Amino acid sequence: MNDEERKKFIEAVKEALAAKLKAAGITDENFIAGIKGRLDALEQIVADGGTGRRLSAPGIANPFDGEFATRVKAMHDGDSKLASFALKGMSIKRLKALVNLPEGGGSNGFPTQPQRGPTVGPAVAPLTLVDLLPSTPVGGESYEYVQLTRTPNVGVQQSEGDQKNETEFDANLVTTKIATVAHWTHASRQVLADNTQLSNILSGILNIDVMAKYEDLLINGNGTTDKIHGLVPQASVFAHTKSHPVDRLSEAIAAMWATGYVAQAVVLNPLDWSDFETERADSGDGQYVAGGWGNPAAPSVWRLPVARAAGLAEGTALILDTRRITLLDRQSVTTAVSSEDRDNFIKNLVTLLAEMRGGLAVYDTGGVVKVDLTGT
Template identity: 40%
Template sequence: MNELHRELREGLKGLEEGINTKFDELQTKTTELERDLRDLYQKGGSSAPLPGGQQRVSSIREALTKSAGLARMQKEGSKNSDPIDLGLSIKALTSLQGSGGSPAEGIDVQPEREGGLFGYAMRPLTLFDVMPIRPISSNQLTFTRMSGYSNAAAGQGAEGTTKAEQTIDPGLITAPVETIAVWHDASKQVLDDEPGLESTIAMLLTHGVREKAERQIVNGAGSSFEMSGLITDGTAFVPTVAPMADRIGQCAATMGNSGYLANLVMLNPVDWFTIRSERATGGDEQYVGPGWAAPASPAVYGVPAVASAAVPQGTAIVIDTRFVNLLDRQQTTVELSRETGNNFKQNIVTVLAELRMGLAIYDTAAVQVIDLTSSV
């Protein structure tokens, strides 16, 4: 009997110690919860009375102390208590943006921010990748270009007669190096405070400079400070066929007949689509060319094609690139400075993007310009 009493006492003692341990753990968690909720109240919670006249308890610890369900769990060793009303209003846990009240109440949840600047499409710049580039160390390149050359070689005929004479009409050509640049001001504070803004502005200005340079390569004015363009210095080709693709093919064949190797055709993207989507006018109206699903590289009659918005719509340029060079005097650079005007005093930073380049067309017959819309 005494042995039974001893086992019962030890069992009850062990149960009591287990309950006390669980209660201590619950009290620790309760203290942490009370602290977190107090922080929420301070950030935006309302201290107004609860609906129906319900009063807030002074603390979560008090609510737990008065809980009958928690007391039964301690006495009876139950694993779970009944729900405990902490007297907290659900309004304290809503966001300010989702509040339906007037004025709105709740926690001001901060929005997620997407970095960068938007509103400008940086189109691919393709001409720099397909044109030969020649480094240059001055602000212009001069070279001699013949005009109207025709091979005059002929048989002598009878002995003692005068042999054929070749006529050469040379001219000194100057290809200027053009400076293309753009700048933008920003405060030093905003560049420091907005992550990535400096690099975004630099990228935007760099693309703007290179896009302008690409347009100058095609359409340059050819003044003393601006480069000549492929269209302004090229030779006009007059086709005798109507379809766009056939005009390009006829031009390439004519160049080949004169000794040139047409290895590049430049087109506006809209014209390139017109050529790819051309259909037969009879039969099942199948695609004339490879169509929209063709996996092959862009080409017209075997001549590699490059689509660029710098080329005016309705124009194609067929080139033998052996006689054309881009002159690279200074690749695109980006500089930041506070030394302009009152920049230093006003904490303003000037971001400048700049490049220097030119275009040398050694033989104008190697650049043929086609009007794709003219009548034949």
């Protein structure tokens, strides 16, 4: 039997088998298509006379013996006596389970394990201000320090015996409170047990939200209900003379230097930094001033690093002498889990609580300067 005859023979067998299955009341087209597909694999066996290969499949123990070709031909020719053969250890239901997957539409689909993707938490703005400022460990609920200011009056003695010039100092004792920043959520104990990654994800989200609130208090805290007296309320307002926003920053940095402060960082709203990045020249071909999208500038301005803080109002910049400022670290952010909160035990719930304790000390308000980027 040549290749062409063999192909025609197999096709005829498939059609004959399909007809007999339908005549027996089996009308599942997906099942019949699966059987036809498996017969395609028998072509080589037929070419070898039914004796050259051994096929194996789950639950089938060498169903194709030496008489296979003869019996298949008998089926094709309609000889029911010779055409009968057995798939040992295999029932129709089990065979259907092998040739039908759930998505194939069959009634007896073989279940498959779905692939589970990672759980991705919600977006959180990066916290750069907290990383920028120095930190001081504290051990109580409050922190005291002295804000010292002076009015310099240095002069030259004109004649021997003359009284020399006097400089006056003003010392102000400041007590700052340590704020507890916290929040919590409920979760099902069964859900956490069945999803091993979920507990860590929830803890991470709760922690980063606590730090985001802390950064907002560092910038805008009112010092009373917030307990933390933020940078903006304590900042010295700079009286600029320049019209361009970036030039105003340079002017303020120079003014701080002239009075003994060394500017070490700039805080901007992310949208204001975007305006700086996308600024174009008024002349030429309108090229980008700061490198453009293909070669963007690093987050710095006038050689100072830029901390982008979403909590700072748009149109406002802070220039910091970080030697005059410190974070007060009473307790790093932590997450506690409890099943004993209220009626958690009888409801199979757990409470996840994230909290931290901290504050802010501005030793010298001259080291915090606020610049208006939008006004005239």
